[in-house]
Amino acid sequence: MKRFATTVWNGTGKEGSGLVSTQSTVLNNTQFSWKSRFEEGIGTNPEELIAAAHSGCYTMKFTFVLGGAGFPPEQISTKCDITLDGGVITKSELTVTGKVPGITAEDFQKFAQEAHEGCLIGKLYNCEKVLVSATLL
Numbered sequence: 106m107k108r109f110a111t112t113v114w115n116g117t118g119k120e121g122s123g124l125v126s127t128q129s130t131v132l133n134n135t136q137f138s139w140k141s142r143f144e145e146g147i148g149t150n151p152e153e154l155i156a157a158a159h160s161g162c163y164t165m166k167f168t169f170v171l172g173g174a175g176f177p178p179e180q181i182s183t184k185c186d187i188t189l190d191g192g193v194i195t196k197s198e199l200t201v202t203g204k205v206p207g208i209t210a211e212d213f214q215k216f217a218q219e220a221h222e223g224c225l226i227g228k229l230y231n232c233e234k235v236l237v238s239a240t241l242l
């Protein structure tokens with residue numbers, strides 16, 4: 106399987122702006138700029154897209170791990186915070202909550218870690234820390 110995204114940037118790094126599109130067209134000429142990346146401008150940025158990819162991949166993997174263990178979840182919700190420090194992504198922090206009938210808090214934690222270890226996007230990172238905090242609702 107191959108997927109793609111394209112970016113077109115016009116102008117200089119700080120004064121210019123870009124448009125990013127994905128093969129699926131979920132992102133279609135979505136704007137980003139210096140301000141949306143490093144300040145509070147309108148548009149997306151690479152770190153936000155990385156966070157979306159990590160939270161999406163992890164959440165899907167967690168549902169498979171839980172289901173495979175006999176605990177099909179009602180709902181899993183994952184937030185991913187990406188830390189950019191000194192021009193380096195230093196941390197990806199996943200905060201996950203779940204409604205999973207019949208599971209113990211201990212098993213929920215165990216399967217949360219197993220999902221982390223099997224997450225394809227998480228494996229892609231070479232940052233200092235990837236943290237997972239899991240809460241059973």
